[in-house]
Amino acid sequence: MAVVAGCLAVLAGSSPSGFTALSDVDPGIGQDMRYATGRNFTGRVVEGYEEPVCLLAKPAAEALRRAQRVLRRQGFSLLVYDCYRPQRAVDRFVRWARDTGDQATKAEFYPEVDKSRLVELGYIAEQSGHSRGSTVDVTLVRLPGRQPVDMGTPFDWFGPLSHTDAPRIGGAVRENRRLLRRVLEAEGFVNLPEEWWHFTHRPEAFREQFDFPVALRAVRG
Numbered sequence: 001m002a003v004v005a006g007c008l009a010v011l012a013g014s015s016p017s018g019f020t021a022l023s024d025v026d027p028g029i030g031q032d033m034r035y036a037t038g039r040n041f042t043g044r045v046v047e048g049y050e051e052p053v054c055l056l057a058k059p060a061a062e063a064l065r066r067a068q069r070v071l072r073r074q075g076f077s078l079l080v081y082d083c084y085r086p087q088r089a090v091d092r093f094v095r096w097a098r099d100t101g102d103q104a105t106k107a108e109f110y111p112e113v114d115k116s117r118l119v120e121l122g123y124i125a126e127q128s129g130h131s132r133g134s135t136v137d138v139t140l141v142r143l144p145g146r147q148p149v150d151m152g153t154p155f156d157w158f159g160p161l162s163h164t165d166a167p168r169i170g171g172a173v174r175e176n177r178r179l180l181r182r183v184l185e186a187e188g189f190v191n192l193p194e195e196w197w198h199f200t201h202r203p204e205a206f207r208e209q210f211d212f213p214v215a216l217r218a219v220r221g
């Protein structure tokens with residue numbers, strides 16, 4: 001019965017129960033939801049992002065809250081760029097990656113990589129963990145002013161320098177990446193080696209991909 005209710009909710013554009021808005025769990029975590037804006041590698045607002053809000057499976061949101069508490073004591077805050085991602089947005093990314101005639105954002109997002117190889121090289125997934133609700137793209141900012149912390153590349157800079165353990169990244173920047181990974185790993189997150197910003201909370205609360213829109217009404221009914 002609960003499974004049927006969950007399926008009906010998803011068909012109606014709502015999340016299954018078990019999802020939450022990150023702002024309801026920890027309003028102090030920063031949100032810069034790039035795919036709800038034109039400031040992303042596609043150059044446009046991405047299909048399925050109706051509002052710039054972070055939605056997540058509850059265990060992942062609660063783990064971020066615990067990580068935030070640890071980081072605040074060290075003078076940092078988390079800043080999320082993407083959380084739950086509808087399947088239609090994932091499909092849009094893959095269509096964009098295959099459209100090699102459109103190179104409008106190359107200089108900013110993938111200057112060192114051929115666009116036709118972004119999926120094969122692991123920077124864009126055809127079936128993304130983001131659509132299961134336990135994956136987040138996240139960085140650090142320094143408190144109290146929320147100044148950006150240098151991570152060596154911007155978010156969604158697709159290339160070898162963004163690999164978390166890139167040999168060309170040293171010194172303070174390497175330490176910044178290590179701090180983010182150490183604190184998140186302690187709360188159950190696992191990093192994607194190709195992207196210093198991409199973390200999945202394990203065990204994942206859901207095994208299936210979802211396609212409800214990114215909007216507060218999806219989790220609040």
Ligand SMILES: C[C@@H](N)C(=O)N[C@H](C)C(=O)O
Nearest residue numbers: 122123124125128129130
């Ligand atoms: C697109 C980028 N932010 C990302 O999340 N990449 C991984 C591989 C994904 O698409 O799941």
Ligand SMILES: [Zn+2]
Nearest residue numbers: 136137198199
């Ligand atoms: Zn990601």
